[in-house]
Amino acid sequence: MRRGRILFSLFLIAVAAYAVYSAWGWTFKARLFPLSVSIPLIVLAATQLLLDLFGKAETANGPSVELEFGADVAPDVARRRASGIFAWIVGFILIVLLLGFPLAVPLFIFFFLKLQSRVSWWQSATLTAGAWGFFYGLFQWLLHLPFEDGWIQSWLGM
Amino acid sequence: MFDALIEGLFLVLQWKAFGLMMVGMGLGFVVGLLPGIGGAATLALMLPFIFKMSPVEAFAFLLGMHSVAATTGDITSILFGVPGEGLSAATVVDGHPMAKRGEAGRALGAALMSSLVGALIGAVTLALSIPIVRPLVLTFGSPELFMLSVVGIACITSLSGLGARGQIRGFAMGLLGLLLSTIGQERQSGSLRFDMGMMYLWDGLDLVPVLVGIFAIPEIVDLAVRGTAIAGDRQPENLQAGVMEGIKDTFRHFWLVFRCSAVGVFVGIMPGAGGGVAQWMAYAHAVQSAKDVQDRERFGKGDIRGVLGPGAANNSKEGGDLIPTIAFGVPGSGAMAILLGAFMIMGLLPGPEMLTKHLAVTYSMVWTLVIANVITVVLSLAVLNQLAKVTYIRGGLIIPFVLLLVFVGSYTANGQIADLIVTFFFGLLGYFMVLLGWPRPPLVLGFVLGRLIETYLFISVSRYGFAWLTHPIVVVLILLTAFVIAYPFIQEYRERSRRPVHA
Numbered sequence: 001m002r003r004g005r006i007l008f009s010l011f012l013i014a015v016a017a018y019a020v021y022s023a024w025g026w027t028f029k030a031r032l033f034p035l036s037v038s039i040p041l042i043v044l045a046a047t048q049l050l051l052d053l054f055g056k057a058e059t060a061n062g063p064s065v066e067l068e069f070g071a072d073v074a075p076d077v078a079r080r081r082a083s084g085i086f087a088w089i090v091g092f093i094l095i096v097l098l099l100g101f102p103l104a105v106p107l108f109i110f111f112f113l114k115l116q117s118r119v120s121w122w123q124s125a126t127l128t129a130g131a132w133g134f135f136y137g138l139f140q141w142l143l144h145l146p147f148e149d150g151w152i153q154s155w156l157g158m
Numbered sequence: 159m160f161d162a163l164i165e166g167l168f169l170v171l172q173w174k175a176f177g178l179m180m181v182g183m184g185l186g187f188v189v190g191l192l193p194g195i196g197g198a199a200t201l202a203l204m205l206p207f208i209f210k211m212s213p214v215e216a217f218a219f220l221l222g223m224h225s226v227a228a229t230t231g232d233i234t235s236i237l238f239g240v241p242g243e244g245l246s247a248a249t250v251v252d253g254h255p256m257a258k259r260g261e262a263g264r265a266l267g268a269a270l271m272s273s274l275v276g277a278l279i280g281a282v283t284l285a286l287s288i289p290i291v292r293p294l295v296l297t298f299g300s301p302e303l304f305m306l307s308v309v310g311i312a313c314i315t316s317l318s319g320l321g322a323r324g325q326i327r328g329f330a331m332g333l334l335g336l337l338l339s340t341i342g343q344e345r346q347s348g349s350l351r352f353d354m355g356m357m358y359l360w361d362g363l364d365l366v367p368v369l370v371g372i373f374a375i376p377e378i379v380d381l382a383v384r385g386t387a388i389a390g391d392r393q394p395e396n397l398q399a400g401v402m403e404g405i406k407d408t409f410r411h412f413w414l415v416f417r418c419s420a421v422g423v424f425v426g427i428m429p430g431a432g433g434g435v436a437q438w439m440a441y442a443h444a445v446q447s448a449k450d451v452q453d454r455e456r457f458g459k460g461d462i463r464g465v466l467g468p469g470a471a472n473n474s475k476e477g478g479d480l481i482p483t484i485a486f487g488v489p490g491s492g493a494m495a496i497l498l499g500a501f502m503i504m505g506l507l508p509g510p511e512m513l514t515k516h517l518a519v520t521y522s523m524v525w526t527l528v529i530a531n532v533i534t535v536v537l538s539l540a541v542l543n544q545l546a547k548v549t550y551i552r553g554g555l556i557i558p559f560v561l562l563l564v565f566v567g568s569y570t571a572n573g574q575i576a577d578l579i580v581t582f583f584f585g586l587l588g589y590f591m592v593l594l595g596w597p598r599p600p601l602v603l604g605f606v607l608g609r610l611i612e613t614y615l616f617i618s619v620s621r622y623g624f625a626w627l628t629h630p631i632v633v634v635l636i637l638l639t640a641f642v643i644a645y646p647f648i649q650e651y652r653e654r655s656r657r658p659v660h661a
Contacts, residue, residue, distance in 0.1 A: 004594050012330060019337055022352060029347040032619075033612040037336045044330040051323060078383045082589070085382035085557070089375070089585070092561060093578050101566065109558045117554030131559060135566065138188070145570055 002052060009049035016041040088112060100150035102140070106132040163285070166521025170529060175218040175522075178211065182223035183530055189223070190230030201496040205503065213504040214522045220500055221476075221523055222530040224493055225277060228472050229534050232269040236465070237262060237548055238560050239377030240567075241369055247602060248437040249472075250373050252457060252464025259460050266542050267404025268462055269469040270535045272415050275408060276470030277531035279419035280426070280477025285524045287481055301626035304614035305635035307607045310435055311336075312642045313442030315600045324597075325643070331591075332600035338363060339608020346616055358576040366571035367580040368605060374564045375585025376592045381553040401542050407462045414463055415470045418443060422471030426478020436478075438603050440471030446645060450652075476527055484512045484520055 019038035023031040073081070095104040109131045113124040139145045169175060185204070201220055208216035234240045236253035249269060256265035298306070315328035341352045342362030353359040408415055418440035425436035444467030448454035457464050483494040485508070501508050512520050548556070568581040591598050618626040626632060 001594065004590070008590060008594050008596065012334065015334070016337070019340075019352065026349060026351070027347050029616070030344045030349045030351060033615065034337060034340045034351060037333050037340070041330055041333040041337060044326050044333065048323065048326050048330065051326075055323075073383055073385070081383045081385070082379050085379050086586070086589075089561065089582060092565065093575075093582060096565070096578060097575060101569065105562060105566075109562065112558040112561075113555070117552070117557075119555065127555070131562060135562065139566060139570070146573060147569075148573070148575060 005052045006049060009045050009052060012045035013042055013049065016045065084116075088116065096150070098150045098152050100153060101147040102136070103150065105135050162517040163521050163524075165518040166523075167525045169214045169518060169522040170218055170525045172214075175212075175215045178215050179218035179222035179526060179530060180533075182219040182221075183226045183534060186223035186226030187230050187534070190227035190233070201493055205496065205499055208500060208503060213506055213516075213519050216500055216504055217519070217523050218526045220497060221526045224497075225473065225476050225527055225530045226534045228476065229270065229273045229277075229531065230538065232273065232465075232469055232472070233266060233538070234563075236265045236269060238374070238556070238563075240374040240560060240564060247369055247373055248441040248468035248599070249465060250377075251441065251599065252459075252461050254377060255458070255460035256462070256465065261400060261460065263400025263542060264404040264407070264462065265460075265465050267401035267539070268407045268465045269404070270538050270542075271405045271408040272418075272466040272469035273473040274531050274535040275412075275415050276419040276422055276472065276474035277476060277527055279416065279470075280423050280474035281524045281527040281531075282477075283423045283474070284477035284480055284527070285521065297631065299629075300614045300617035301622065301629050302631045302635065304611060304618055305632050305639070307435075307611045307614065309635055309639050309642065310439050310442075310607060311600065311603055312639045313439055313446070315597075315643075327596050328600050331597055332604040335601040335604020335606075336608045336611065337604075338368070338601075339605050340612065345609070345613060356576075358572075358574060362609070363580060363605075364571045364577065365606065367568040367577045368584050369602060370564050370568050371581035371584030372588035372591075372598055372602065374560070375581070376588045378557055378560055378564070379585075379589055382557060385553060387550050387552055387556075401539060404462070404465075408466060411463055411466055414444060414447060415466050417447075418467040418470040419474035422474035423478035425471070426475030427481050435603070435606060436471045436475040437468040438599065438606075440467040441599075443467060446642075473531060477524070480523060480527075484508055484523070 016038040019034055020042070023034040023038070026034075092104065092108045095107055098104075099107070106128050110124055110128040113119040113127055114121070119127070140147070170179065182204075201224055204220060204223065208219065211219065231241065232249045232253065235247070235249040236257050239250050239254035239257075241247040241250055253265045253269060256262065311332045315325065315332045339362070341359055342350070343360055344351055350360060421440045421443055422436040425439055441464060444463045445454060445457045447463075448457065479494050480497075483498060498508065506512065506516060506519070565578055565581060568577045569575075571577055588598055590596075591601075622629075627636075
């Protein structure tokens, strides 16, 4: 956790430093606000970094007004499951890129239910049909929202 | 004036106006549940349909839709941790932990009832303030509005953690939010900032993918990691009893609900601040009214007061929003700017005429807010039992549908695939923030307010130099900011000095 916090502070310092570096050459109007925000951000992130590196362990138990992840699962299992769900999300974005939303939605729902949630074929197919019906009925039929074609359709000239 | 009030009621109750209001409410209900399709965007989509309506019918239709979207947005926030509306993000912070604890019914009951009370307070304030509001709004120029935004951010950051380190992280996240808001074209000079050569970033980051990513994705990851239903492995609660408990909570904490409604009305009146800000400020107020440090620590973990405050402010700000829109033609938010378009389509001129010649139309808007909210709450209470059951369905069955809602919702913001990547990036950022104890609310508020703050700061400096810092209201707001920042330390110090010393 400590290493994670150090890395996060370093990430913030890098983002703010990039902002200062980029804004330096802009006109006064354009750079006034980004500079007045990013310089204090560097100071605060650096202070946090120093506290994490050399300070005493924190007495207060984290943020008071925030979500806290459940602690019932072993850390390595939690890490594996979190990586798994992020992989599914990346996969979904990739099939949207390749095939477009109208095809990606039923594919993603079906394979998620079948492979990840281990639901029966029949239930997976029914739920997928329901989700696709909702998607098509609301977004395409009722709201006429334009969805971009996937790369594959564009390559094939469909 | 009383005649106009009664006439306004009868105008709304005419079958055609009432029917159109119901149609608008139906649309608003669905829109509120879906992340991404905001109430403002739907208002814009519906504008072409009002050409053939009378002014009363048009406003019944549009306001009915808009006020319902604000209420139902809270439902997905509580059940799934996905803000159904940009305005409902603050409800996630305490509402969703309640659902995880098996108290979805109670949280929903509280959100709906506080929304109703807030809406009624907003409508009454609108009705009463129409003749007297002018001097209040005119005393707030750019310097005062700038400081008001700073107070908002200070409120949120001061709640973000206990002790000095919590404050550091809170302020750092507020600053990061402000920095993110500077991405895109700068409004004064037109120069591009941090666009990284991508045309997508010219207009800046859109609020919807940022909000949905940062709040919803960590919740989905948490659900996947726990491998249970949203409400865990608990036995289903007695929903009817839970909902009733939530309704009772609204009246148990009525004074808080009333104060948060007042916050909502006030923020609504201030041009440009918008509903999201009202919710966060009300949330901050709810947390700050905690009795002591222990009491404060309950927030964020499913405290009913964290649901009541934002719920009330979310709807009371509708009344507040309408005040400057009707009285001066100065819209209080994006949605009101679109509503101003409706005024033009109807051939009405906001300003003195709305308070004299068209007073009955103005009061019909007040009645629309009241009637639409009452009907929504009654109808929602009737279906809540079914809605809350969703929290007992196995997580594996819920996740793909919530992901679908998240990504389609984000995509509809701009209709670009890049929205999905932004959602993912902010989801990842939100996940690490939660994991490492960096608070998300200050980042969101900084991002929401960033553009406004920059504009107000620029106008203040250009117009007054540094003399704006000596404006009386600005001085009061600076002192208030200092107090807000110092308050958690004072509370902690008092707590420590009260605690008995052990050897």
